[in-house]
Amino acid sequence: MSSRSNKNSISDPVDLLLRERMPVVSVPRDLEARIRSAVAEDRKRGQAPIGRWLAVAAVVVLFVVFNRPGEQPVAPPKLARAQELPVSEPVLMENPLRHEAMALKRDVDRTGRFLLDALPSLSLVDP
């Protein structure tokens, strides 16, 4: 099968003509140099990441050190004498859960009453 197709292709005038003279393409003179420089550049870029990450880390550390909020001096903070809190009248705050507590208490009362009402009926159940 393959030998037959091969024979056919060899006897084919189109096949012969295509093999007779190959197309010639002129290559730009500086193309090779351009490719080489592009590869070298890519290689350099490929080596950079570790150094770049170190640089980024250093910048972040410096930023954190110099831009702390408040910018207080490094010296130990002075101990301030504790001042007595001014005595004021006790503030009577309303318990925000007061209503909830009341409702719960009501529920408990109702449940208790219900149970008490239900108890006598138990005696009616046959043993």
Next chain:
Amino acid sequence: MDERSLAQAAQEGSSDAYGRLISLHHARVFAFLLSLTRHRQDAEDLTQDTFVRAWRNIQKFDRSLPMLPWLLTIARRQSIANLRKRRPLPEPDWMLYESEEPTPSGRLWRLADRCLSRESFSALWLHYREELPLKEVAKILGKREGAVKVLLHRARNTLATAARPATPPPIKPSPLPVTTDTMISYPTAS
């Protein structure tokens, strides 16, 4: 140093060895890309991208195989990616045998460039111009070997039909002896 040793050295990080591989193959990669794109600037840029990409993936290259088909596979993928990115496509600025009077063979190549699809022309280029076996052509084009065989067969048939002269064949002389006395009478419509 042969190609395999150069590839090994390049895989070990030698840029000199890779430079020599560039010298060996860049012209053929460029020619293939030019046949695909028909645009000089695009072909140059894509050749550059192809070799950069090949350098990045040099560890994946199987040294037991020839390097050109591997490079051409990368080149074709780059060209497809470029086609997807660049719309509208630039006007072609290159043609086969543009600067000389072509021979019959050259005329046929020019015809192929004009009338075949890019895929068929690529198959033709790789098989006839680069003299790659069908198996390698199939690998580069991402097809089965049988499909490439069919593609080439159809391309040859198309070329044979297109190359046929458009003028009708000359009329054969009559087998009867024609003398000056012979009167030819045509039937009339009456």
